[in-house]
Every structure is written in C-alpha cells, then in structure tokens.
Amino acid sequence: VKLGCVVQRYGAGVAGGSERHCREVALRLAASHDVTVLTTCAADYVTWDNELPAGESVDGPVRVRRFPVSRSRRLKRFAELSDEVFDGRAPEDQQEEWFRENGPDCPALLDYLRAEGSRFDLVLFWTFRYAPSFFGVPIVRDRAILLPTAEEDRAVDLGILEPFFQLPAGYLFLTPEEETLVSTRAGRPLRPSAVIGMGLDAAPLAAPAPPPAAPPGPYLLYLGRVDRNKGCETLLEYFLDYASAHEGLSLVLAGPAKMQIPAHPRVRALGHVQDAERDALLQSALALVVPSPFESLSIVLLEAWNRAVPAIVNAHCAVLKGQVRRANGGLHYRSSAEFAEAVEALRRAEGDRRALGAQGLAYVEREYRWPTVMSRVESLLSEVLAARRA
Amino acid sequence: LAADVSVDAVMADVQGRVRERLRLHLVRHGAAAFEDPELFAEVERLLRASVDEGDSHALILPELLGDPASWRLETAMRYGSHRPQASATFVLFVKRRLLMPLFRWLFEYSRDNFERQRRVNQVLFACVQELALENARLRHDIQQRQP
Numbered sequence: 095v096k097l098g099c100v101v102q103r104y105g106a107g108v109a110g111g112s113e114r115h116c117r118e119v120a121l122r123l124a125a126s127h128d129v130t131v132l133t134t135c136a137a138d139y140v141t142w143d144n145e146l147p148a149g150e151s152v153d154g155p156v157r158v159r160r161f162p163v164s165r166s167r168r169l170k171r172f173a174e175l176s177d178e179v180f181d182g183r184a185p186e187d188q189q190e191e192w193f194r195e196n197g198p199d200c201p202a203l204l205d206y207l208r209a210e211g212s213r214f215d216l217v218l219f220w221t222f223r224y225a226p227s228f229f230g231v232p233i234v235r236d237r238a239i240l241l242p243t244a245e246e247d248r249a250v251d252l253g254i255l256e257p258f259f260q261l262p263a264g265y266l267f268l269t270p271e272e273e274t275l276v277s278t279r280a281g282r283p284l285r286p287s288a289v290i291g292m293g294l295d296a297a298p299l300a301a302p303a304p305p306p307a308a309p310p311g312p313y314l315l316y317l318g319r320v321d322r323n324k325g326c327e328t329l330l331e332y333f334l335d336y337a338s339a340h341e342g343l344s345l346v347l348a349g350p351a352k353m354q355i356p357a358h359p360r361v362r363a364l365g366h367v368q369d370a371e372r373d374a375l376l377q378s379a380l381a382l383v384v385p386s387p388f389e390s391l392s393i394v395l396l397e398a399w400n401r402a403v404p405a406i407v408n409a410h411c412a413v414l415k416g417q418v419r420r421a422n423g424g425l426h427y428r429s430s431a432e433f434a435e436a437v438e439a440l441r442r443a444e445g446d447r448r449a450l451g452a453q454g455l456a457y458v459e460r461e462y463r464w465p466t467v468m469s470r471v472e473s474l475l476s477e478v479l480a481a482r483r484a
Numbered sequence: 485l486a487a488d489v490s491v492d493a494v495m496a497d498v499q500g501r502v503r504e505r506l507r508l509h510l511v512r513h514g515a516a517a518f519e520d521p522e523l524f525a526e527v528e529r530l531l532r533a534s535v536d537e538g539d540s541h542a543l544i545l546p547e548l549l550g551d552p553a554s555w556r557l558e559t560a561m562r563y564g565s566h567r568p569q570a571s572a573t574f575v576l577f578v579k580r581r582l583l584m585p586l587f588r589w590l591f592e593y594s595r596d597n598f599e600r601q602r603r604v605n606q607v608l609f610a611c612v613q614e615l616a617l618e619n620a621r622l623r624h625d626i627q628q629r630q631p
Contacts, residue, residue: 174561177559177560177561177595178560178561178562179560180559180560181558181559181560182552182556183552183556183558183560418491419491419492422488422489422490422491423491424491425491425494425495425498426491426495429502431502431505431506432498432499432502435498435499435501435502436495436498439494439497439498446489446494449488449489450489450491450494453488453489
C-alpha cells in the first residue's frame with residue numbers, strides 16, 4: 095500500500111510527542127508498505143524557520159520529502175490572534191487565519207498534495223492544530239486518516255473544527271479520552287477509528303545505579319520541560335505545601351526550565367539530562383509526577399510504567415486520570431491536600447507502591463508493545479481501504 | 485508485593501481523609517450543617533460532579549441568558565476608534581503598535597484573571613444546573629408518591 099505521512103516536523107533529532115509518534119509509526123509501517131513522509135524544512139516548533147534541506151531524502155526504509163516553510167511564525171501576530179480567537183466570538187475566517195498563523199505555512203506541501211495526493215492509497219495526518227493537517231486533510235479527505243493528538247485546550251473548542259473533524263476517512267486516537275473529546279467536538283461518533291496509543295520497547299531488566307544527581311533520600315521525579323503550561327507552577331506550590339508538613343522527600347525536576355523555580359533545599363532542578371541519567375533517575379524515583387492539565391497521551395507516563403515506576407498525575411486532565419485508572423498504575427490529585435495524601439499513601443505502603451508500578455508495567459505489556467500498536471494501525475488502514483474500494 | 489491494588493480503592497481512602505479534614509475545618513469555621521458527615525458527603529459529591537462537568541459545553545444557562553454580548557466576559561483586546569477614517573487609523577496604530585507593547589504585561593495580567601473568572605462562571609453555571617436537576621428529580625419523585 096502506498097502511504098503518505100504528513101507531519102509538521104520530522105527527523106531523528108526532532109523533539110516533540112507527535113513528531114516522535116509519526117516517525118516511530120512510519121518506520122514500522124515501512125516494513126510492509128511504501129511510505130513517504132511529507133514534511134517541512136522546519137526543526138523549531140516556535141519559529142518554523144527553514145533549517146533542514148528541501149527535497150527528497152531517506153530515513154531508513156522511509157522516503158522523506160521536505161518542503162520549505164514560506165515564512166517564520168509571526169509570534170506577536172499569532173499571540174494577538176490567539177487572544178481574539180480564543181475569546182470565543184471569532185468568525186470562521188479569523189479562526190482559519192489562526193491555523194495559518196500557527197503554521198508551519200507550507201504552500202508547497204499543500205500544492206504537492208493537490209497534485210500528487212491521489213497517488214497515495216492513504217494519507218495519514220498528525221496533529222489537527224498545525225497548518226499542514228488543517229489545510230491538507232480537505233485536499234485528500236477521501237483517503238485521509240487523522241491522528242488529532244487533541245488535548246483539552248482552547249484550540250479544540252474552535253467552532254471551525256466541527257466540520258473539519260467530519261472530513262477524514264478514518265481516525266487514529268491515542269487514548270479513549272481523546273476519542274471522546276474529538277467525537278464530542280465533531281458532534282457524532284467518528285468511524286472508522288482505532289485507539290492505538292504509542293509503542294514502547296521493553297526497558298532493560300538490570301536496574302541502573304542511582305544517578306549522582308539524585309538527592310540522598312526518596313524523591314518524586316518530574317520529567318520534561320519545566321513550564322507553567324505543563325502544570326509545574328501548581329506542582330511546585332503543592333510540593334512546597336507538602337514539604338512544609340512532611341520530611342524527607344525531595345522533588346527532582348529533570349528538563350529545561352522555562353519558568354522561575356523557587357530555591358528550596360528539597361527541590362532539585364537538574365535542567366536537561368542525558369538519556370542514561372534520565373533512565374536512572376526514573377528507575378530510582380518513588381514515583382513519577384505528571385502535573386500537566388493538557389495531554390493527549392503522555393509518553394513519559396508510559397515510560398515510567400515501562401520501568402514499573404508508579405505515577406502521581408493531575409486528575410484535572412481526563413487522559414492522565416483515565417490512563418492511571420485503566421492501568422491501576424498510580425494515584426491522582428485535584429488539590430494540594432489530595433497531592434499530599436497521595437504522596438503519603440505511596441510512602442506509607444511500599445508494597446502498594448510497588449504493586450501499582452508492576453500493574454503499570456503489565457498495562458504497558460498488554461496495550462503498548464509495538465506489535466500490539468501496529469496491529470491496531472494495520473487493522474484501521476485495512477478497514478479504510480476496504481471502505482474506499484467498496 | 486501487595487496483590488491487585490486498586491487505584492479507585494486507594495483514591496477512595498485518600499479522598500476520604502481529605503474530605504474529612506475539610507469537613508472538620510469547615511465545621512470549626514462555622515459551617516454547623518456539616519457536622520453530619522453524610523450530609524457533607526452528599527453535598528461534596530454533588531458539587532464535585534458539577535465542577536467536573538464545568539468545562540463541558542452542555543450547559544443550559546448560557547442559552548437562557550441570551551445575547552452573549554450582554555453577559556460573556558471578553559478576554560481579547562479589540563481595537564476601535566470613533567474618529568473619522570484617517571485619524572482613526574492613526575489612533576489605532578498608536579494603540580496597537582505603541583501603547584499595547586508597553587502595557588502588554590498589564591493586559592496579560594488582566595486577561596489571565598478574566599480567564600479564571602470565566603472558568604468560575606462556567607463552574608457556577610454547572611452547579612446551578614446540577615442543583616436544578618436534583619430539584620426537578622425530587623419534585624418528580626414527590627409527585628409520583630402523592631396519592
């Protein structure tokens with residue numbers, strides 16, 4: 095089957111959840127299909143500056159076609175437009191303009207889809223919020239499969255998305271909560287569809303030595319960008335509340351800091367860490383904490399479970415709470431008081447903590463190994479192809 | 485290793501402890517009605533359900549309030565001028581390109597607070613809806629039981 099994969103950025107060195115998801119799936123699909131990734135020359139998701147060469151290249155078995163972005167993102171204009179559009183009263187043309195300004199604005203990619211899109215049996219689009227998907231899906235709607243990677247943020251509320259979400263011929267979702275969210279916005283169940291998640295390889299069995307950067311006692315670990323939008327401000331507030339009443343537990347933040355981190359003897363901000371240290375930190379943590387209010391999957395949560403480490407997650411995020419309950423792999427909190435009680439529950443009952451971690455690992459084994467994920471993807475592709483040929 | 489630990493069971497314990505602490509705190513500060521733990525649990529359950537539903541679009545009050553321009557918080561800055569075309573263009577330029585960059589920090593501070601207020605309004609809409617529903621159901625039950 096000839097497959098196109100449209101994504102805003104692509105490459106081994108490109109960080110980003112949906113970009114990583116696209117690459118991992120494309121590489122595996124290429125084992126049995128003719129796969130071409132259609133993407134931009136951008137590497138930076140803020141500016142969309144052209145940094146990678148345009149034209150054709152290969153990434154293992156995958157053909158990659160890169161198209162130049164016509165202009166960098168106008169950040170000020172985008173911020174102003176976001177204010178207006180998320181106010182809830184913006185007309186459709188202004189909402190459409192938001193997608194254009196969000197970018198990456200890549201007319202050559204859209205021209206290619208217009209000219210050559212019919213040569214693909216199916217075209218998969220990652221992430222509804224970026225211009226290549228928003229403007230690309232309508233061009234090849236009869237063969238488009240959308241992976242919305244939608245979160246409960248303001249963008250998914252835009253009225254213009256109701257007709258957009260009706261267009262694709264099929265859907266791949268990351269979690270049941272994402273499927274519910276997008277179906278609700280579309281106003282109907284979206285079929286054919288499959289909930290696929292993300293595949294993980296088994297983690298090495300041998301436990302790495304505790305990392306030198308880890309504090310001496312038990313610690314909660316946050317992995318990722320330390321950012322207010324990721325819920326880190328609230329996490330720090332809750333942790334400092336907790337620390338004022340309980341002794342002995344530290345909070346380790348491993349990731350680049352995009353906000354002020356309060357100086358506190360039990361808060362350790364490590365900045366960016368290498369993969370080996372990240373793995374070691376995870377393996378030795380009391381629990382991973384995921385404070386983000388917006389997630390469509392949370393790969394880092396799966397990575398913690400892949401190492402049998404339980405999690406404490408923000409219950410205001412339906413995806414995180416749903417994942418933790420399905421896996422029986424951790425606890426959730428809605429307030430500072432619940433955060434403190436959940437942490438204490440894990441500290442008090444080591445047997446329960448280990449059991450929650452083990453249950454998380456069993457969930458990953460059951461749902462998120464690559465053969466399982468790819469069989470779901472393949473089933474959906476076959477279903478859409480059969481419907482098209484009928 | 486503890487076998488088959490249920491997240492829901494552990495969370496029920498966690499939330500039970502938090503709820504009881506909150507109840508005692510409220511009673512200490514004058515909410516005497518909450519001396520009855522069962523009553524408090526019922527109230528808390530109902531309000532929690534409303535908060536959970538607060539972000540949903542399935543709310544009746546916004547529809548009943550009518551023209552959104554008359555009640556909805558406007559969080560975006562919209563530039564306008566009552567002056568004639570030429571001077572209006574100049575005034576809008578000054579507002580947008582000179583004043584706004586200077587005062588953006590203040591605008592963002594206000595906008596963030598408006599956003600919070602908007603969320604609170606939404607949650608209150610949901611609470612009122614939940615209470616109205618509960619009231620309607622009780623009224624219905626009472627009518628059914630009447631001879």
